[in-house]
Amino acid sequence: MAMDDVAASWVRFFTFSSVNVAYVAIGCVLLGAAAGMVGCFAFLRKRSLLGDALAHAALPGICVAFLLTGSKDPVVILLGAVASCWIGALTVDWITRCTRCKEDSALGIVLSVFFGVGILLLTHIQHSGNAAQAGLDRFLFGQAAGLVARDVKILAGTAVLLCCVVALLYKEFKVILFDPDFARAAGLPVRRLEIALATVIVLAVGIGLQAVGVVLMAAMLVTPAAAARYWTDRLSAMLALAAVLGGVSGALGAWASYVAARMPTGPWMVVCVTGLFFASFLLAPGRGLAARLLRLRRFRRKTAVENLLRTLYQFGEAGQDWNTPRSLPELLERRGASMRELRRTLARLGRAGLVSEAAPGMFTLTADGAARGARVTRVHRLWEVYLTRKLEIAPDRVHDDAEEIEHVLTPELERRLAETLEYPERDPHGSRIPRAGRISISQGT
Amino acid sequence: MDSSVAAPPVEVHDLTVAYHHRPALWDIDLAFPAGKLIAIVGPNGAGKSTLIKAIMGLTPLASGYVRIFGQPPERARNAAAYVPQRESVDWDFPTNALDVVLMGRYGQLPLFARPRRRDREIAMQCLEKVGMADYARRQISQLSGGQQQRVFLARALAQQTRLYLMDEPFAGVDAATEQAIVTLLRDLRGQGCTVIVVHHDLQSVPEYFDWALLLNLRAVAFGPVEEAFSPENLQNAYGGRLNLLSDVHERLRRAEWSSRHGDG
Known part of the structure; x- marks a missing residue:
C-alpha cells in the first residue's frame, strides 16, 4: 500500500501532472545543475568554504531588499542577495589583505557575522506585523514547493547565462585556476577574470537560495564537484558530470518535498547529493x-x-x-x-x-x-x-x-x-x- | 621610435622589492644581454625568484622599474615567457599534458576564442622538443617530477618568444630531464633567444651558462661566467655578510607594527 503511494507520487511528479509540479521540478534541476557546474571552479580553486561564506552572507541582503521594497519578487530578492554576497566577498578580501587574519579566519568571520545580522533582520521583519513577510524564513532551508512560474523563468535565465559565461571563458577560467601567475605573465586580464569567476559563483548561490536556502547552498556547490572529480581527469567532463549530479539531486529533492509538502527542500537535496558523493567515493573506477x-x-x-x-x-x-x-x-x-x-x-x-x-x-x-x-x-x-x-x-x-x-x-x-x-x-x-x-x-x- | 630594436631584452633600474617591510631585493640595476644563457645564483632567500617575478611584473615594486625590450612588463606580455617553479601549482588538476602546453598559446588568442588547430600543432611540436610527445594525453598527476618540468618548459616554448625566464627548472629533476633542458637551452641560444634561469647547483653553472648573476638581496656580481663566477664573488654572495642588514630591517618591521598597533 505504502509502496503504491510512493510509486504513484513518482508517476504524478515525473509526468508533471500539474503545472506547479513542473515548475518546481524544472527549477530544482536547473539550479542543481548550475550550482554543480559552477561549484567545480570553487572546488578546484580550493575555495570551497568561500561558497559557504557567500551563501550565508546573502541573508542580510535578502532581508534588506524586502525591508526596502516590501516585496518578495524574485528579482528584488536575487539582487539583494547578490549585492550582499559581493559585500561579503570584498570583506573577506579586505580582511586577508589588511589584517593579520588568514583567509580561513576571514571566511569564518564573514560567514558568522553576516548570517548573524541576517537572522537579526529576519526576526525584526517577522515581528513587524507585515503580512507580506510570511514565507521569508524559507530562505533559511529552502522550499521548492513555493516556486512559481516567474521564479522558474528567472532561475532558468540565470542558469543559461551562467552556462554561456562558462562556455565563453572556459579556457581563461581553466588557466587562472591552474596557474594564476602564469596567466598574468602571459598577459591575461587575471583580475577581471577573477571578478567574473566570483560573479558566476555568487549568481549560482543567488538562484539556489529560494529552493535550497542559505544554510545549505554551499553543499550544492561543492559536493557535486567533489563527486565528479572521482570519475574523470578532464575539466570539461568534470563540469558536465557535476551538472548532471547536481541536476539529479535537484530532481530528487524536489520530489521529496512534493511527497512531504512541509519538508524543506534544501536538506533533501543535500542528502541526495551526499549519497551520490558516497557512491562515487566507493564505486568510481580508478579513484x-x-x-x-x-x-x-x-x-x-x-x-x-x-x-x-x-x-x-x-x-x-x-x-x-x-x-x-x-x-x-x-x-x-x-x-x-x-x-x-x-x-x-x-x-x-x-x-x-x-x-x-x-x-x-x-x-x-x-x-x-x-x-x-x-x-x-x-x-x-x-x-x-x-x-x-x-x-x-x-x-x-x-x-x-x-x-x-x-x-x-x-x-x-x-x-x-x-x-x-x-x-x-x-x-x-x-x-x-x-x-x-x-x-x-x-x-x- | 625604433629604440626597442636595440633595447636589451631585460633592463632593471634601481629595483627594490620588499615584503612586509623586509627587503627582498635591494637596489638592483642591470641590463641583461641578448642571446645569452644567464644563470641567477645565490643562497636561499637571496631574492632569485622575486627578481624573476619582478621582471615579469608579478610582484609590486617598492621602487625602480623594469623594461622588457624597452617596454614596461605589462605591455610586453607576448615578448617574455615565464616558467614558474614546478611546486607552485597543483598537479592533481584535472587536465592533461597537451592542455597545459596549450595554455602557452592563450596569451596570443583573443578573449573567448578557443585554441585552433594551428595552436594544437604548435603545442604538439613543443612537447616533441622536450621529448614528451608520447605523454600528450597523460593526466598531469601521473607524470614524474622531471616530466612535469618538461611540460612546463614546453608551455613556455609554445609562447614562441625571444626571452625566457625560468624559475629553478633543474630542481628535483632526473638526469634525462636535466640533459633535455640543457639541450633545449642551447637550441634556444642558437636561435638568438635570451634565457634567464634561476639555478641552485653552483657546480654546473660554468658548464651550462654564459653569464651569471650572483645575487644576495643586491647584485653581488654580474657578467660573463669566467669573470663573475670567481671564488671571491661567491664568498661575497654566500658569506652571509648581510646579517646586519636583515637585523636592522627586522627591527624596523617590528617598530612599524608596534607603532601601528599602539603598544610600542
Whole structure:
C-alpha cells in the first residue's frame, strides 16, 4: 500500500501532472545543475568554504531588499542577495589583505557575522506585523514547493547565462585556476577574470537560495564537484558530470518535498547529493575505494604467487633439478605463510599452468612456472646487488627491500638495472643470478 | 621610435622589492644581454625568484622599474615567457599534458576564442622538443617530477618568444630531464633567444651558462661566467655578510607594527 503511494507520487511528479509540479521540478534541476557546474571552479580553486561564506552572507541582503521594497519578487530578492554576497566577498578580501587574519579566519568571520545580522533582520521583519513577510524564513532551508512560474523563468535565465559565461571563458577560467601567475605573465586580464569567476559563483548561490536556502547552498556547490572529480581527469567532463549530479539531486529533492509538502527542500537535496558523493567515493573506477581495494588485492595475490614461484625455483637451484616435487610442509617452512594461504596460492598457480601437482600434496614447477620463478629470482638478486653496490647497504639488510621491489620492476627497468650493474653474475650472498631471456629449464619426463 | 630594436631584452633600474617591510631585493640595476644563457645564483632567500617575478611584473615594486625590450612588463606580455617553479601549482588538476602546453598559446588568442588547430600543432611540436610527445594525453598527476618540468618548459616554448625566464627548472629533476633542458637551452641560444634561469647547483653553472648573476638581496656580481663566477664573488654572495642588514630591517618591521598597533 505504502509502496503504491510512493510509486504513484513518482508517476504524478515525473509526468508533471500539474503545472506547479513542473515548475518546481524544472527549477530544482536547473539550479542543481548550475550550482554543480559552477561549484567545480570553487572546488578546484580550493575555495570551497568561500561558497559557504557567500551563501550565508546573502541573508542580510535578502532581508534588506524586502525591508526596502516590501516585496518578495524574485528579482528584488536575487539582487539583494547578490549585492550582499559581493559585500561579503570584498570583506573577506579586505580582511586577508589588511589584517593579520588568514583567509580561513576571514571566511569564518564573514560567514558568522553576516548570517548573524541576517537572522537579526529576519526576526525584526517577522515581528513587524507585515503580512507580506510570511514565507521569508524559507530562505533559511529552502522550499521548492513555493516556486512559481516567474521564479522558474528567472532561475532558468540565470542558469543559461551562467552556462554561456562558462562556455565563453572556459579556457581563461581553466588557466587562472591552474596557474594564476602564469596567466598574468602571459598577459591575461587575471583580475577581471577573477571578478567574473566570483560573479558566476555568487549568481549560482543567488538562484539556489529560494529552493535550497542559505544554510545549505554551499553543499550544492561543492559536493557535486567533489563527486565528479572521482570519475574523470578532464575539466570539461568534470563540469558536465557535476551538472548532471547536481541536476539529479535537484530532481530528487524536489520530489521529496512534493511527497512531504512541509519538508524543506534544501536538506533533501543535500542528502541526495551526499549519497551520490558516497557512491562515487566507493564505486568510481580508478579513484574509488572499491577500485583501490581491488588493486591492492590483486597486487597481494601477485606477490604471493611470485614469492611461491621463487621459492620453488630456489629449491631446484641447488641441484639444477626443477623436477623433484616438493611437499606442502617443505614449502610452508620456507614461505612462512599459513597453510590455507599456501593451498590457495598453489591452486591459483595450478590454474595458471605454472605449477602441477605431481602426486597428492606434492608440487613441481611447469616450464612456464620455472621461467617466471627464474625471472622473479633474477630481479630480486639484481636489486640486492644494486642496493649493496650503489647505495652501499650491508648485504644482510637488502633482502626485505628486494622482496617488495621484485614484484613491481618492469622488464624495462630490469634491463636498465642489469645494464647499470654491468650484468653481474652473483648476488651479494653469492647465489648465481639467472640470465634474462635464456631461461629454459629442461623438463625431464 | 625604433629604440626597442636595440633595447636589451631585460633592463632593471634601481629595483627594490620588499615584503612586509623586509627587503627582498635591494637596489638592483642591470641590463641583461641578448642571446645569452644567464644563470641567477645565490643562497636561499637571496631574492632569485622575486627578481624573476619582478621582471615579469608579478610582484609590486617598492621602487625602480623594469623594461622588457624597452617596454614596461605589462605591455610586453607576448615578448617574455615565464616558467614558474614546478611546486607552485597543483598537479592533481584535472587536465592533461597537451592542455597545459596549450595554455602557452592563450596569451596570443583573443578573449573567448578557443585554441585552433594551428595552436594544437604548435603545442604538439613543443612537447616533441622536450621529448614528451608520447605523454600528450597523460593526466598531469601521473607524470614524474622531471616530466612535469618538461611540460612546463614546453608551455613556455609554445609562447614562441625571444626571452625566457625560468624559475629553478633543474630542481628535483632526473638526469634525462636535466640533459633535455640543457639541450633545449642551447637550441634556444642558437636561435638568438635570451634565457634567464634561476639555478641552485653552483657546480654546473660554468658548464651550462654564459653569464651569471650572483645575487644576495643586491647584485653581488654580474657578467660573463669566467669573470663573475670567481671564488671571491661567491664568498661575497654566500658569506652571509648581510646579517646586519636583515637585523636592522627586522627591527624596523617590528617598530612599524608596534607603532601601528599602539603598544610600542
